[in-house]
Amino acid sequence: MIGASRDALAAGRQNLESLTDSTPVDAVKLAEELTAVTALLDREVSLRRVLTDPSRSGQDKAQLVSSLLSGQVSGETADLVSGLVRSRWSGARDLVDAVEELSSYAEVIAAEKAGVLDDVEDELFRFGRVVAGSNELRSALTDPKAGATAKAELIKKLLGGRANAGTIRLVTSLVNTPRGRSLEQGLESYSKLAAARRGRMVALVTSAVPLSDGQKERLAGALGRLYGRRVHLNIDVDPEVVGGVRVQIGDEIIDGAVSSRLEDARQSLEG
Template sequence: MNGASRGALAAARERLDALTDSTSADAAKLAEELAAVTALLHREVSLRRVLTDPAQPGEAKAELAQRLLGGQTGGTTVDLVSGLVRSRWSQSRDLTDALEELANIADLTAAQQRGALDNVEDELFRFGRIVSSSTELRAALTNRAAKVSAKSELLRSLLGGRADVTTERLVTRLVTAPRGRSLEAGLESLSKLAAERRDRMVAVVTSAVVLSASQKQRLGAALAKLYGRTMHLNLDVDPEVLGGIRVQVGDEVINGSIADRIDDAARRVAG
């Protein structure tokens, strides 16, 4: 997104945070309803265009949204959507993208409220690794000819009872309603949103062997000092690393041995 759409989304995220800070707001229910509105506007292109038409008064578009959603969703969802359609959007698709992001944030907030956000982050990362290592699974989940019910059932067999309910909901929505994105891009976006919930960055750490608790603690502390933010470590094991470690934070890649990189990080911070 850019221009007007970026500003509209930022304002909507602030409103969502304010609403979910209240104990009376059911973040999981809000996520479900926002996802349903996303699906509606993705299907009904003409309606989406009307709701994002810059020539129409914002209040008129809000009233239309209220008539459509009133009685179908809760008041909190209606208020959020009304605020969204009052805003200006660079293109109509941005509205559905924004709604989808808000639904995902609401689900992650629900996980955070019950102390499960760390587990959801880890499960999203591990699921992405499983998909990338299995061409058959990826093909089954991204097959456009496959029925939604078949994909949902496959995900239930993979995640049901093994993953957090929020992880299962997020992945199921992504797989059954990809809206033109690749599975990998969608999982990466979810991981970033999860990290943002705690205002922290994500480091993908690949090592030849499983890191000890002490090594993880030292590495996380060193990276946090380097980047000035709390760092969440997504850990992966690859024997081809040959005793070293590869750390990726955003677009930056750090290669080197565990001890050397930690010592170097400590020297850089001290300097």
């Protein structure tokens, strides 16, 4: 998002944080209701255009939301959406994306409150690795002809008893309503939300062998000092790395892998 939409989303996230941090509201229920609102706005093109029309007052749009959602969702959810439509948006689709992100963020907050956010982050990452390694599984989860129930059952079979309920809800929502996102993009967006909640960055670390707890701690500490923020590590083991580690944070890559140095040497010889 850019411009007005980015500012509006930031305000919406602050409102969600204030609500969940200062009241005993059920964050899981908020997430479920915001998902339902996302589906409504995604389906009703004329409605989202009205709710983002800059010629209409914020109060008018908020009253429309209240009348539409009254009795359908909790007062907290209606207030969050009303706050969003009071803001200015660069495009109507941005409002839908924002409500969807707040739904995912509410799941992240629920996981944090339950003390399982680290587990959820790791489970989402591992699920992404499993999908990346299986074309058959990817096809089953992204097949537009497969019904939502069948996909939900497949996810339950894969993750049931092995992952937290929040992880299963996030993956199911992504698979059944990708809204133009790939599985990788959706899972990465969840990871970024979790990192933002903790005020930290996420690093994808690829190494030839699993890292020990001590190695992870030292690497996270070094990266934290380098970037001035806490860093969460997602570890991927790839024997082809040969030795060393490859670290990716956003678009930046810190490559200390032996395989990369060998490839650089090979290219130099060929040149």
